[in-house]
Amino acid sequence: KYHYDNTYFSSPINANEHTFVYQAGLLYLDDNGVVNTHIQPNLIELTSVVNGEGCIYTNGIPTSVKLGDVYISFPGDMHKITSTCEPSLQYEYISFNTTNPELKLALEDIMVKFANPENRVVQDDQLSSLISIAVTELSSRGKHFETYLESVINQIIIKTVRCFDRWNPLSLAPTNEQQLCYFVMNYINTHILTIKNISELALVTNYNYSYLSNL
Secondary structure (H helix, E strand, O other): OEEEEEEOOOOOEEOOOOEEEEEEEEEEOOOOOEEEEEEOOOOEEEEEEEEOEEEEEEOOEEEEEEOOEEEEEOOOOEEEEEEOOOOOOEEEEEEEEEOOHHHHHHHHHHHHHOOOHHHOEEEOHHHHHHHHHHHHHHHHOOOOHHHHHHHHHHHHHHHHHHHHOOOOHHHOOOOOHHHHHHHHHHHHHHOOOOOOOOOHHHHHHOOOHHHHHHO
């Protein structure tokens, strides 16, 4: 059940001279609802879960998703989405492409590194919020729509690249305390709505919590 579904395949929305939006919307699935298998066109699509739980299938490989998850789909993927019974899945989505050389190369790098559908999920409150802003703006078309949309879409692309450009904390030198502090602060900033306990930082960084606390 689409709350709204904006499709622009015949006339893409020009976010800037290099970047185009082709689809955006908010979808509510019934209990055990299914979005049937379809081929992902030559676009990047972000699926942001806003409520419930479900499963996203890419090329037959299932990945469970829940509130706060953002799943990325690549051109040519065989794509299917299902919902669990309670609560049913609700998600926002946006599809785009860009010819900006720098961003295009960065997105292509993500496509290579994360070809495995099991590694396509990130949790980042800022990215989820940006997707929601873009979907709402494309539906409402407020004042200064073009300027605002350009800013939001650029942020979405850059934030997506940053999220999937996974920096492994294990690579940190033990004496590099300043870099470790920066990573911890950034993680808290980007997970402020979903982090359950500050002790999660020990699992995220693979450092002892007492050490992090003292640091």
